[in-house]
Amino acid sequence: MNTFSSKKAPIRVAVTGAAGNIGYALLFRIASGAMFGPNQPVALNLIEIPPGMKALEGVAMELDDCAFPLVTEIVQTDDLSVGFKDVDWALLVGSVPRRQGMERADLLSVNGKVFVGQGKAINDFAKPNVRVLVVGNPCNTNALIAMTSATNIPNEQFFAMTRLDENRAKTQIAQKAGVPVREVSELCVWGNHSPTMYPDFENAKIGRGKATDVILDQAWFRDTFVPTVGQRGKAVIEARGSSSAASAANAVVDTVRDLSTPTRGDIHSVCVISRGEYGTPAGIITSLPIRVDGAGKWRVVEGVKLSEYAKQKIAASNAELLEERSVAFGQLGLSV
Ligand code: LMR
Numbered sequence: 001m002n003t004f005s006s007k008k009a010p011i012r013v014a015v016t017g018a019a020g021n022i023g024y025a026l027l028f029r030i031a032s033g034a035m036f037g038p039n040q041p042v043a044l045n046l047i048e049i050p051p052g053m054k055a056l057e058g059v060a061m062e063l064d065d066c067a068f069p070l071v072t073e074i075v076q077t078d079d080l081s082v083g084f085k086d087v088d089w090a091l092l093v094g095s096v097p098r099r100q101g102m103e104r105a106d107l108l109s110v111n112g113k114v115f116v117g118q119g120k121a122i123n124d125f126a127k128p129n130v131r132v133l134v135v136g137n138p139c140n141t142n143a144l145i146a147m148t149s150a151t152n153i154p155n156e157q158f159f160a161m162t163r164l165d166e167n168r169a170k171t172q173i174a175q176k177a178g179v180p181v182r183e184v185s186e187l188c189v190w191g192n193h194s195p196t197m198y199p200d201f202e203n204a205k206i207g208r209g210k211a212t213d214v215i216l217d218q219a220w221f222r223d224t225f226v227p228t229v230g231q232r233g234k235a236v237i238e239a240r241g242s243s244s245a246a247s248a249a250n251a252v253v254d255t256v257r258d259l260s261t262p263t264r265g266d267i268h269s270v271c272v273i274s275r276g277e278y279g280t281p282a283g284i285i286t287s288l289p290i291r292v293d294g295a296g297k298w299r300v301v302e303g304v305k306l307s308e309y310a311k312q313k314i315a316a317s318n319a320e321l322l323e324e325r326s327v328a329f330g331q332l333g334l335s336v
Helices: 021-032 050-066 104-125 139-149 163-177 218-230 232-240 246-260 308-332
Strands: 011-016 042-047 071-077 089-092 131-134 158-160 268-273 285-292 298-300
Touching: 011 021, 021 042, 021 050, 021 246, 042 050, 050 071, 089 104, 089 139, 089 246, 104 139, 104 308, 131 139, 131 246, 139 158, 139 268, 139 285, 139 308, 158 285, 163 218, 163 232, 163 246, 163 268, 218 232, 246 268, 246 285, 268 298, 285 308
Parallel strands: 011 042, 011 089, 042 071, 089 131, 131 158
Antiparallel strands: 158 268, 268 285, 285 298
């Protein structure tokens, strides 16, 4: 255990699957200040399942060996009542990962039960204003399961991650246009974090102009860009032999940082509870364009113009989420 004294109270962050590949890439970024800034102390609650506890010991040793000045405490546990105790953020990274040949829906039955237990423990032990980001797939439905199981925590405090898809989409467009990736903005990924997701290229910008005024090849957007972004996770699995890890961890840092700070420039893609915005079915956790206001409250960006093509793509992805919900809730005996 490390100790560190600072006038600023630490932000306590729980990470499940802390000894896994994403956990290993994530913890050192949180500890270094990349998530909450260089002046914000952090306490880390590292959660693993019992077979992962030995490896977790090694991860904690390495965190100690970095002597990160911002880290006030490192808790290692396989007990959710300890792991989620008084946390400000719960990053639910651990889940059975997708292997070659599996779609995310295959993971529903395997992972659903885990998220019921985690949702209940967060409800019982975390701070009432805890924010929960689900990364373990199928992340939208897992987030919905955790949210439904955490009956006292407001639904608005649950998120799932499509920032990795947004980052992937921006890079695809930047490379096609031959511009630095920082030039690409306003690119929202809508729907489910699955191959049906819709990266909205029609509203994306390169510099101050429309991306579609720079890349004139409409067929490339529809026939190459959209499927490439949707299948990128699978392509990484095929190339690496295992699921994306460092890029996923990076997207967790981006998501939490951008949900914790008022949005100044770009909008961002985050899966949140839908209240029916843009015709999405209310009550699912789906990816929408988000801004955070000065009081730290997130809102869905209003007034995005969607073409008929975009509306159809988004509706198909949300229909998949309704189907996932019906299968998972049926298996788990949960009601909507
Ligand atoms: C990804 O998008 O890389 C991850 O969600 C892994 C996966 O199953 O696609």
